[in-house]
Amino acid sequence: MSRHLDIDVAIIGGGLVGSSAALALRGMGFSVALLDKGFCGAQASGVNYGGVRRQGRPREQLPLSQRAHAIWPRLKERIGIDGEFLRSGHLKLARSEAEMAALEAYAEAVADQGLDLELVGHNGLRERFPWIDGSILGASLCAGDGHANPRLVSAAFASAARRAGAHVLENTPVTGLTRNGEGFALEAGEGIGLSARVVINSAGAWADRFATDFGEPVPLSRIYPSMIVTEPLAPVMTVNIGMEGGGIYARQVERGNVVVGGERGLPLDDPDFSRPRGAGALAIMNRTAEIFPALRHAQAIRFWSGTEAAMPDRNPVIGFSGTTPGLLHAFGFTGAGFQIAPGVGEVLAELVRDGRTPTPIDAFSITRFSRPPVPPENDDRTSHGSGAGPHPEPQSRGAST
Template identity: 30%
Template sequence: MPGPYVVPVHGDAELPTEVDVVVIGGGIIGSSTALELVESGLRVALCEKGGIGHEQSSRNWGWVRISRRDPREVPLMAEALRIWKDLDTRTGRDTGYRRAGIVFTCVDDESYAQHEAWNRNLDGYQLESRMISAREFHDKYPGNKMDLKGALYTAADGRAEPQRAAPAVAEAARDRGAHILTECAVRGIETSGGRVSGVVTERGAIRCSAVVLAGGAWSGLFAGNMGIDFPQLKVLNSVIRTKPLEGGPEEAIWHKDFAIRKRKDGGYTIASGHENVVNIVPSTFRYGRQFLPALRHEWRSLNLRLGMRFLDEARIPRRWSLSEPSPFEYNRVLDPVPHKGIQDRAFVAAKRAFPVLEKAEIEQRWGGYIDVTPDAVPVISAIDKVPGFFLASGFSGHGFGIGPAAGRLMANLVTGRTPIVDPTAFRFNRFSDGSRIELISGF
């Protein structure tokens, strides 16, 4: 099942012998981190085992939203909205970003009250976000067939093109002197005196004093080979892309049964608003206890599935030496088969709500693995066990929009500069220091 077409980024032919920082992972988080670091004056190498942005960074919905985020992410996302606004100019490339607004529908009084209460998280941010009535919703979208109490409308939110964004940011980093290395898996990290001293890639070694792991769904496996336990699981999200269509909504719209986002090409990205698949794999049992609160909270939305994926992951080595090929060299791109039933239900629901979509034709289907943490909040943190090693992963489906600001925060931590926001909520040791791991709803 081929994934979406991603703007190609050709990797450098030569491997540098030494840089200040190696960033592992060429998605939106890794690329943004590399850009921030090189703009800080550091020598940077970005190493990607496959192609830039070929996994979840190009397979997400393309929403750039602050609305209905976990409150712990709101300050960082407010920074991200500021960065996105000027990102095309900064990179000299088209990311497809547009401040087009996002609407979260409310089907009853309870849902309306929840969204209204959530919106107080934006007090003081001077961002345009408000509740709208059912009448205003119907005036805004004439011809829709939705039975609603109202909606949360955040005009400050926007959209961008996932297949363009990470490549644009990575190329901008290269413009400023970063090394961009594709099909160049990092096998592991070397240390000297207990500190990071370099990495070993499949193409050779690179000396460095700091490493940022932004490997998405692969981060837990990489960290585990270093003896670092990162609780991380994967959730399969399934997406439809339609051919261009006139007359549909401009804003992205969420409903429990569907989520739609207009694309720059005039088509729509459509997915279920709540349904995902969780494959039962060995890590499910390894981290089941830590994820139990999340499973209890989200069980209605999760399709648990036991199949060949269990055996596939059971065969992946959890330990390897740096002198032998790593698991990352045997699987360049995670390209899971989407759940057609979930996609079809979402498409039918979207057409029922917006009859104009009856004319929509499906151009492509794809799946993508979202990497999640027990509290659905990312780790953007130094790893105390290995000085010079940093982790930026576990974005739990929220990484695309927040990516540019996450990269800036990560660069702040690496350089020792004042963080753009308080990083406490994103610290890695919250999973081991006795802190209460709490899943907070997006309301």
């Protein structure tokens, strides 16, 4: 090995989850290495739509989403930039009576979760949002939600972690990971070896490989969201837009460009990569022109796609391994990880330090997909569970921030 690092925590995957965990762990005094096979924030974390929304999430995600919600307004003090975060509100549109009924049912089901949803009828929609086509029946507004620039935010968390003292190793794929005594031995890049007492698997669409290596196969699949951005336009859209039942989402940034999504890209021969589909891009553009008449003559100037991990129940995997002490997982956000990722990073840091977190995460346990094997009495891979329990070494070396 040409280089060796002995650290407390190794994080595989430099997306927003891994980077925010690295930053939080450094604030607690842990030594950290953040490893990415490419550039930090270059995959799903940096190419997504940029919605910062709580509305529409499953109820079990809302405590975590609320935790992250408190972080977004404080981005500048945390990572040095505001990431173009704008608390614009998130307006979810209903095209039919059935969709409006679904919005009403959701609002009732999460009324105790602090989202402060406001149901808006057809007449109110026309009065307050005249730039939306009159065929839209109604909507649900979450005024505290918003949007941000993922290309800025994801890279900035990694940069902040580096400034805080984390070893940030880009273009450094993990080629070997084994349990070694009280910790783990990792091989990465060209001749880099690491010894870590804790490993966090936040490798996104590539995380299933590491889970499988420790006896925890998961039904992870890949999705390829596709986005379009228009030329700068005069201010039109005052809120971040979503649709009940899917089909389109759109937001306008301060410089005037409108970002629109709602279709899937096409994976290439190497499924790590994808490209937008011509038919899909055209479908998004036509749908946008139908719902937002002011955009009918807007020029699309850029198209892109990315690779994301999806789970069949649309909930992520977050928490301790069911087979291996000191191993934590955080992946599979199914296109909805951008908003909650800073909260996930804090939760992971608490799990490392304390072995538990006050934020409910039991619904995200990796053990929900299979019953873990019962290890022999002399096997050191005793389960720590997915939420609370005895914390793995090391202990915190400094004050928590």
